[in-house]
Amino acid sequence: MLGFGEKTATGIHLSGYRGWLVSMSRRRSGTEPLALVEFDLPVCANAPDLAETDVQAQLVDVLREVGEEYEVDFSNTCFALDPNVVIVKRSALIAGSEREMREHMQWEAEQFLVGEQDAFSVDYVLESEWGLFVAVRRSALAGYLALGKRVGMRRVDVDVPAFALYNAADGAGVFSSIAGSEVLVYGAESEAYMLLVDQGEAMQVAHCRWSEDDNAMDVLWGGVDRLVGAVGGRIECVRCAGGSVEGWGVELADHLQCEMALVDPLAEMVGEVASDWDPARRSEYAIAAGLVQRGLAF
Amino acid sequence: MIRVELIHGNRRGWFAQNGLWFSAILSAAVVCVLLYYLPMESDLMKDSFRSVRSPAETVKHPVQNEEKVRETLSESSEGISDGQGQIVERRRTPADTMYAAPAHEFPVDRAEVVATAASYAQSIESTKACFSAIDIVKQLPPNSQLELVSCIAGRFQLSVFVTGDVAIASVEEGLSEHLEQIASTVRKTDEQSAHLSLSGEEKSARKTVLETLNSARAKALFAEVEYWADLCGIDDIDLGEQSVIPAEEGPARWRRRLVGTGSYGQIQSFLDRVSARGNVAALGELILTPVSGADSYNKAVRISSAIDVSIGQ
Known part of the structure; x- marks a missing residue:
């Protein structure tokens, strides 16, 4: 039973055949993790497949199983979107009011999605000098909504994985001390999400994916190199999270010739759950924890 | 925190995000006031109920409203058919399903575009239609100013601002070298200029695997x-x-x-x-x-x- 002013939220991050779930509760004493679960998926969780009945049924079974075993409250749940169905574009802002800037971003999005605007859900992130428009196919969103409803989630939400990573780092108090440009990187088994941050503001989003034939580090370095090109390659720090992060994170920092830090999404948390885990292990839950931050802020 | 609203698109701003709480608190306050006044001010409540109109009076409103809606619709449809000097010409080929868009919008059959894009996504063939885009732009009359041209899976859409007379037949004739099933709409923006919107399919679009x-x-x-x-x-x-x-x-x-x-x-x-x-x-x-x-x-x-x-x- 929740006390007055207490709120819980759950974040679910699916990537390939793996899933991560974080559930947290916000009380007056602080935010406390309730459950951190990593689990296998019977099917690959690509967004376009979520609408398929058999794929959905298998994912529903897994999520219900995890939910029952760890007593997860699914009433306020946020999914990380498959990056393949997300379009994020940066655009210079015009001088004017927030309304005028939003109209300008809307126009930019229309030029990009011409003829298909109705097929996309679009929103914007307005920073001081630029804006990011984010577009996701409505058909893909419908897949997440349908999955959530079948699991029994009362409120289903979605977020871009790179933004969830930013929010996880933000929740850990990282951005209070940022000056210059940094890259946030989350590495999963076959893909990585990246976000270029300049003076604490989100500047560019990138995603790369590799197959068994590829050298994952080559693909990752290529992706990060293209991303940091936007600031002339000058990076102060790369903040890493994900599986085996201590290995590839150090190599990536060497490659970029900058400092490396871990994103520990539970750094500012209270409570016993995962308190004895090392930060590298906790970083694997960074995306799911960032989704929870969003759910708790609502 | 970065926050984009992709599912709950209208939940921006304080009220939108806290509207449920606000409504609940407001409702609770109203209930408290009613509970306070109900036993003590029963006369006031009776008066209030008396002031409610009889069913006979209330049923009239929906009918009247419906009539008003009908009148409005009839007026607006006349406005369209009369054109009120705005629509100069609207041409359709029999196969077209174009809708009459407002002047600032491009006349796209959105369902058709989405369906086309979806079917294209399934295809392993490639149409070469888009490579002709600039040839098509060159066919536009000299008194026209291109605003946008798009080509998606062999379907062209053009938006053009024209100063002076709009000889739409000659524009279509010029473009018919490249396009078929041409549908166009012209709207006068003022005495001297007009807005031309045009769509068509690439003629004999070549495809390659x-x-x-x-x-x-x-x-x-x-x-x-x-x-x-x-x-x-x-x-x-x-x-x-x-x-x-x-x-x-x-x-x-x-x-x-x-x-x-x-x-x-x-x-x-x-x-x-x-x-x-x-x-x-x-x-x-x-x-x-x-x-x-x-x-x-x-x-x-x-x-x-x-x-x-x-x-x-």
């Missing part, structure tokens, strides 16, 4: 495409991130968007280079928008294109 590539070759090809754009003199090039267009049957597609700014000539030579590799790369979409501004004499057009390749499993 793309050769499948492995991921390394596909990446190399995308890098090459960016290099071609640079070589052709296109500025502000931005090669977007790779997205995957899954297909139910056959190989998946990888798509990357390339945007930039250049003259028609520079863009044409870029399109020619992409066309020359038509066996492995397809131009899935092409959007051209003229750039306004003082320095737009040489760099006149913004190109947004989608380059597709077919990936082997």
Whole structure:
């Protein structure tokens, strides 16, 4: 039973055949993790497949199983979107009011999605000098909504994985001390999400994916190199999270010739759950924890 | 915190995000007031109930409202049929399902476009229609100013501002060399100018089956495409991130968007280079928008294109 002013939220991050779930509760004493679960998926969780009945049924079974075993409250749940169905574009802002800037971003999005605007859900992130428009196919969103409803989630939400990573780092108090440009990187088994941050503001989003034939580090370095090109390659720090992060994170920092830090999404948390885990292990839950931050802020 | 609202799109601002709490608190306050006054001020409540209209009176309103709606609809439909001096001419080919859009909108059958795009995503064939875009722009009359041209899966849409007389028949005739099933709408913006919106299908669109590539070759090809754009003199090039267009049957597609700014000539030579590799790369979409501004004499057009390749499993 929740006390007055207490709120819980759950974040679910699916990537390939793996899933991560974080559930947290916000009380007056602080935010406390309730459950951190990593689990296998019977099917690959690509967004376009979520609408398929058999794929959905298998994912529903897994999520219900995890939910029952760890007593997860699914009433306020946020999914990380498959990056393949997300379009994020940066655009210079015009001088004017927030309304005028939003109209300008809307126009930019229309030029990009011409003829298909109705097929996309679009929103914007307005920073001081630029804006990011984010577009996701409505058909893909419908897949997440349908999955959530079948699991029994009362409120289903979605977020871009790179933004969830930013929010996880933000929740850990990282951005209070940022000056210059940094890259946030989350590495999963076959893909990585990246976000270029300049003076604490989100500047560019990138995603790369590799197959068994590829050298994952080559693909990752290529992706990060293209991303940091936007600031002339000058990076102060790369903040890493994900599986085996201590290995590839150090190599990536060497490659970029900058400092490396871990994103520990539970750094500012209270409570016993995962308190004895090392930060590298906790970083694997960074995306799911960032989704929870969003759910708790609502 | 970064927050985008992709599902709950209207939940921005304090009230939108806290509206449920606000409503609940307000409702609770109303209930408390009623509970306080109910036993003590029963006369007041009786008066209140007396002041409610009888059912006979209340049932009239929906009917009246319905009549009002009908009147409004009838007025508005007359307005459209009369044109009120706004619609000069509206032409439709029998096969077209174009809707009459407001003056500021492009007349697109959205369902059709989405369906076309969806079917294109399933296809392993590549249409070459987009490569003719600049040839089609050249067919526009000299007193016209292009606002936008888009080509998606062989379907063209043009938005043009015309000063002086609009000889729509001659415009259509000129474009019929490239397009068929042409549908156009002209709206007078003032005495001297008009807005022309036109759509059509590429005539005898050629299609080719793309050769499948492995991921390394596909990446190399995308890098090459960016290099071609640079070589052709296109500025502000931005090669977007790779997205995957899954297909139910056959190989998946990888798509990357390339945007930039250049003259028609520079863009044409870029399109020619992409066309020359038509066996492995397809131009899935092409959007051209003229750039306004003082320095737009040489760099006149913004190109947004989608380059597709077919990936082997």
